[in-house]
Amino acid sequence: MPSDLRSAPDDLNACFAVAATLAVDGRTAAAIAAFEAVVTRWPDVTVAWANLGVLRRRAGLDESAIDAFARAAALQPSEPSRHAALAQACHAAGWMERAMAAMRRQAVLCPGDPEAAYNIGITAPLVGTRQAARRWLCQATIQDPSRAGAWLRLSRIATRLGSDDEAWRALRRSLVLAPGSTEAWGDRVRAFEDHAAAPRLIVIDPDDDEVWVLAARGAADPAETARWLARFQGREVVADATVRLARQLDLPEGRRWRTRYERWIERYEISDARAVAAEIAGWNDPPTIDLLMPVCDPPVDALDAAIASVRAQSYPHWRLCIADDASTDPAVHAALDRAAAADARIRLFRRTERGHISAASNTALGLSDAPYVGFLDHDDALAEHALFHVVRELRAHPGIDFVYSDSDLLDQTGTRHSPVFKPDFDPYLVRTANYVCHFAVYRRDRVEALGGLREGYEGAQDHDLILRLMDSDPPPVIRHIPRVLYHWRAVPGSTAGNAEAKPYAAKARDRALTDHLARTTPGAAIASTDWGPRVIWPLPDSRPRVSVIVATKDGHALLRRCVDGVLGGTDWPNLELIVLDNGSRRAETRAYLDELAADERATVLRRPGPFNFSALMNDGAARASGSVLAFLNDDVEPLHRDWLEDMVRHALRQDVGAVGAKLFYPDRTVQHAGIILIPDYVARHIHVRLSARGHGYMARAQRVQTLSAVTGACLVMRRSVFETVGGFDAERLAVDYSDIDLCLRAGTAGFRTVWTPFARLIHHESATRGGYLSVEKRQRWEEETAAMRARWAARIANDPYYNPNLTVDPEETPFDLAFPPRLGQPNLEDGPVRD
Known part of the structure; x- marks a missing residue:
C-alpha cells in the first residue's frame, strides 16, 4: 500500500481523497498506485475504477486502462x-470491435442521444x-439535423455504397450547415x-496546389485555365496532374514542365549511342x-x-x-509494303483469312529462323536499346530460355508514363496475372516445341504460353531485365489502359490457368477475385x-x-x-494462463527470463x-475462420517454406503485406496504411506472391522445413530480424516465402513488448542489425x-521511383526451386 494511505488504511473516504489529491497534483504514477490500492481493498467502488482508467490512459497504459473502464461499466x-x-478508451487503443460493443450499450441506454449514434456511425x-x-448516421442526422459532421460522414458512406444521389443530398446539407468546411x-x-x-x-484553403489544378480543369475556356x-x-x-493538364490544353508550360517519371528518364536512361555501338562491335557472333x-x-500512324x-x-x-491477319484497310497494306521495301530485314506475309492474334503470331513464327524470338504488338514500340539489353543479358547468362523486361505506357500524344517496374520471375504471382507481359x-525452339501460341486463348495467349513454358521439361531458365524496354500504347479499348477493356481476355486467362493446374496439381481450383484469379x-x-x-x-x-480466435474462431x-x-x-x-492450461487443446510453458x-x-x-x-504473436487476432486453412494450403506446397498473412491495424489499414529488403534498415514492410481494399503497386497488396520475407507475427511453416534450416537464430538474433x-x-x-492476402488478421503491433526506450534495447537492435548486414549483405x-x-x-514510400536506381548488380538466385 502506498505510504500516503497507511495512516488510515481502512477508511475508504480517506484513501479515496488521498488518491484524488495525488491525481489533481499531477502525480500520476502515485495516483495510479493509490487508486489500485483502493480497488484492491474495495473492489466494488465504481468511481475508483473509473478514475483509475482515466489515470492509466493518461500514463499511456491503454490495456490496463481498458480493464479498469470495463470493471466500472460492469459495476454500473x-x-x-x-x-x-470504455468505448473511448477502446477506440483510442484501436480495439474497434470492443469499442463498438460499448457504444451500442450506450446507445441502448440513451436511445435519443445523437452523439452515441454518431460515434457508432463513424466507427462501424x-x-x-x-x-x-449508414443506418446509425441517418439516425444521428434525424436526432440532430443541425450536425454538419454527421451529414458529411453520411455523404462519404453513401458514396462508398454507390448511392450517389443520397451522398450528394447529404453533402449539400453539410455545406448549408457549415459553409466554411474545407472537408466538405x-x-x-x-x-x-x-x-x-x-x-x-x-x-x-489557398495553399493546396491540387485545388488550383482542379479549378483549372473546371474552367470555362482555355484562357481561364491558363489563369489558374x-x-x-x-x-x-x-505535380504530374498539372503537367498533363497543361499539355492537354497545349499551353507553353506543358512543353517546359516534366513529370517526375520524365525527369527520371532524362537522368538515368542510356543515351550514349556511341558507347553502345562500341560494345556491340566487340561481341563475337552476336545472335x-x-x-x-x-x-x-491498326491505326496507321x-x-x-x-x-x-x-x-x-x-x-x-x-x-x-x-x-498481316487479313487487314481490310488499304492504308495498312500500303504502310506494310513501304516498310518491307525500305528494309531487307523486314519479312511480310499476308494471310488471306483472319485467324486472330494467336494464328497470326504463329504465322509470323513460321517466318523466323533465328535462335530467339520476341513479340511486338502492331501499335506499341520498343525502346531504342531494347535488343541491346536483351542480347547483353543473353551473353551474360548462356542458356536463357525466356527473358522479360519492365515497361511503360504511351499516351495518344506519344508521352511515356506509368512505368511498371516488375519483380523477378515469380510463378505464384504470374498465376494471378500476366505481370511479365x-x-x-x-x-525459338522452346516456343516451337510447345506448338506456338494456342488458338482459342486470344487475349491471354501470351499468359498461356508462359504457363505452358513453366510446365515444360527441362524447367526453363527465366531472367528479368529491370529496365524499361517496351512502350505499351494506351488507347481507348486497349488492355494497356484498362484491364477490363477485353472481358474475353479474362475468360481466356482463367482457361489457361485451369489447364496449367490440371497439368501440374490435380485437385487445385481457381476462384475469381476483383484482382484476378x-x-x-x-x-x-x-x-x-x-x-x-x-x-x-x-x-x-x-x-x-x-x-x-485460435481455439474458437479458426x-x-x-x-x-x-x-x-x-x-x-x-x-x-x-x-488466465492457469485456466488455459486446463484446456486439453492447449499447453502452457512457463519460460521466465529476458x-x-x-x-x-x-x-x-x-x-x-x-x-x-x-x-503467432499474442497481439494478433484472426478476422475470419479460414485464415489458417489458407496458409496451410500454401505451406504444404513442396516449393514453399514460410507463409505470411495480411495483417491490419485495428482501424483496418494494412500493417503487413510482406517485407522488402533495404540497405539502410535491412527490411521494411510494404503497403503500410493502405486501405483494406487498396490494390497497391501492380495490385500486389491483393495478390499471392513470393517475397523475400514475411513477419513472424503470423508465420506458418512445415516442421520439416523449420528443422532443415535450423529454426530461429536465438544466439545472434534474439528479438529483431529472426523471422x-x-x-x-x-x-x-530452395524454399520460397509466400505471402497471401487471403489470410487476414488484426495486429496490435508490439502491444506487449513496448518500444525501444532503453540504452540496452537500442544496443541490442544495433548488434542484430549489424549481424543481418554481415550475413545477408548481397541479398x-x-x-x-x-x-x-x-x-x-526510408524517408520515401515504397514503390516510388528511385533517384538513382540501383542497377548494375547481378540478379541473385535463392537456390534450386522445388516444384
Missing part, C-alpha cells in the same frame, strides 16, 4: 457514461460494416468532380533476334511508329516478321496437425482475444495451442506435436522481389 451497467468511457466502417454505419468543399470538388466549385475551396495555372509559372517542379508482329487494321522503333534499334542483328523474348491449392484427405505457438507476457486482454480440425509465458506477473494474466523471441519460438516448436508450425533471417535461410535451401542490396528502380529510401 445502467450508467451510459461508463460505457462511453472500421470494422467493415458500412451498411450499419474538398469532397464536392474531388469525390463529386465538381471542378467548378474549386475556386470556393481555394478561398478557404499561372500560379505555377516559374516553378521547375510541379539474331526475330521480332514477331501480328497486324490487324501507330503501325508506322512501331516499325520505326524496330528500325531504330541500336542493336542491328534483328529481323521483323510481320503476319512485355517485352518478352524466348528461345486465386488458386485454391488442394489439401490431403487427412488434415495435418497444426501447432500454433504463441509467446506472451502480461498481456491478458490481448492474449485472451488471440486464444479465443476452422481447422486438428490443432493444438502452445503458449510460452515469458514471466507474467499480473494476477489476472497468471489466473525476452528472446527466437529461443521462445524454438522451445515451442520443440514441444509441438504438429507437422505444421504456426508462429526475416528464417525466411532467407529457407530461400537458400539486402538486391531484393529480387523489389525492383531496383524503386526507392529504398
Whole structure:
C-alpha cells in the first residue's frame, strides 16, 4: 500500500481523497498506485475504477486502462457514461470491435442521444460494416439535423455504397450547415468532380496546389485555365496532374514542365549511342533476334511508329516478321509494303483469312529462323536499346530460355508514363496475372516445341504460353531485365489502359490457368477475385496437425482475444495451442494462463527470463506435436475462420517454406503485406496504411506472391522445413530480424516465402513488448542489425522481389521511383526451386 494511505488504511473516504489529491497534483504514477490500492481493498467502488482508467490512459497504459473502464461499466451497467468511457478508451487503443460493443450499450441506454449514434456511425466502417454505419448516421442526422459532421460522414458512406444521389443530398446539407468546411468543399470538388466549385475551396484553403489544378480543369475556356495555372509559372517542379493538364490544353508550360517519371528518364536512361555501338562491335557472333508482329487494321500512324522503333534499334542483328491477319484497310497494306521495301530485314506475309492474334503470331513464327524470338504488338514500340539489353543479358547468362523486361505506357500524344517496374520471375504471382507481359523474348525452339501460341486463348495467349513454358521439361531458365524496354500504347479499348477493356481476355486467362493446374496439381481450383484469379491449392484427405505457438507476457486482454480466435474462431480440425509465458506477473494474466492450461487443446510453458523471441519460438516448436508450425504473436487476432486453412494450403506446397498473412491495424489499414529488403534498415514492410481494399503497386497488396520475407507475427511453416534450416537464430538474433533471417535461410535451401492476402488478421503491433526506450534495447537492435548486414549483405542490396528502380529510401514510400536506381548488380538466385 502506498505510504500516503497507511495512516488510515481502512477508511475508504480517506484513501479515496488521498488518491484524488495525488491525481489533481499531477502525480500520476502515485495516483495510479493509490487508486489500485483502493480497488484492491474495495473492489466494488465504481468511481475508483473509473478514475483509475482515466489515470492509466493518461500514463499511456491503454490495456490496463481498458480493464479498469470495463470493471466500472460492469459495476454500473445502467450508467451510459461508463460505457462511453470504455468505448473511448477502446477506440483510442484501436480495439474497434470492443469499442463498438460499448457504444451500442450506450446507445441502448440513451436511445435519443445523437452523439452515441454518431460515434457508432463513424466507427462501424472500421470494422467493415458500412451498411450499419449508414443506418446509425441517418439516425444521428434525424436526432440532430443541425450536425454538419454527421451529414458529411453520411455523404462519404453513401458514396462508398454507390448511392450517389443520397451522398450528394447529404453533402449539400453539410455545406448549408457549415459553409466554411474545407472537408466538405474538398469532397464536392474531388469525390463529386465538381471542378467548378474549386475556386470556393481555394478561398478557404489557398495553399493546396491540387485545388488550383482542379479549378483549372473546371474552367470555362482555355484562357481561364491558363489563369489558374499561372500560379505555377516559374516553378521547375510541379505535380504530374498539372503537367498533363497543361499539355492537354497545349499551353507553353506543358512543353517546359516534366513529370517526375520524365525527369527520371532524362537522368538515368542510356543515351550514349556511341558507347553502345562500341560494345556491340566487340561481341563475337552476336545472335539474331526475330521480332514477331501480328497486324490487324491498326491505326496507321501507330503501325508506322512501331516499325520505326524496330528500325531504330541500336542493336542491328534483328529481323521483323510481320503476319498481316487479313487487314481490310488499304492504308495498312500500303504502310506494310513501304516498310518491307525500305528494309531487307523486314519479312511480310499476308494471310488471306483472319485467324486472330494467336494464328497470326504463329504465322509470323513460321517466318523466323533465328535462335530467339520476341513479340511486338502492331501499335506499341520498343525502346531504342531494347535488343541491346536483351542480347547483353543473353551473353551474360548462356542458356536463357525466356527473358522479360519492365515497361511503360504511351499516351495518344506519344508521352511515356506509368512505368511498371516488375519483380523477378515469380510463378505464384504470374498465376494471378500476366505481370511479365512485355517485352518478352524466348528461345525459338522452346516456343516451337510447345506448338506456338494456342488458338482459342486470344487475349491471354501470351499468359498461356508462359504457363505452358513453366510446365515444360527441362524447367526453363527465366531472367528479368529491370529496365524499361517496351512502350505499351494506351488507347481507348486497349488492355494497356484498362484491364477490363477485353472481358474475353479474362475468360481466356482463367482457361489457361485451369489447364496449367490440371497439368501440374490435380485437385487445385481457381476462384475469381476483383484482382484476378486465386488458386485454391488442394489439401490431403487427412488434415495435418497444426501447432500454433504463441509467446506472451502480461498481456491478458490481448492474449485472451488471440486464444479465443485460435481455439474458437479458426476452422481447422486438428490443432493444438502452445503458449510460452515469458514471466507474467499480473494476477489476472497468471489466473488466465492457469485456466488455459486446463484446456486439453492447449499447453502452457512457463519460460521466465529476458525476452528472446527466437529461443521462445524454438522451445515451442520443440514441444509441438504438429507437422505444421504456426508462429503467432499474442497481439494478433484472426478476422475470419479460414485464415489458417489458407496458409496451410500454401505451406504444404513442396516449393514453399514460410507463409505470411495480411495483417491490419485495428482501424483496418494494412500493417503487413510482406517485407522488402533495404540497405539502410535491412527490411521494411510494404503497403503500410493502405486501405483494406487498396490494390497497391501492380495490385500486389491483393495478390499471392513470393517475397523475400514475411513477419513472424503470423508465420506458418512445415516442421520439416523449420528443422532443415535450423529454426530461429536465438544466439545472434534474439528479438529483431529472426523471422526475416528464417525466411532467407529457407530461400537458400530452395524454399520460397509466400505471402497471401487471403489470410487476414488484426495486429496490435508490439502491444506487449513496448518500444525501444532503453540504452540496452537500442544496443541490442544495433548488434542484430549489424549481424543481418554481415550475413545477408548481397541479398539486402538486391531484393529480387523489389525492383531496383524503386526507392529504398526510408524517408520515401515504397514503390516510388528511385533517384538513382540501383542497377548494375547481378540478379541473385535463392537456390534450386522445388516444384
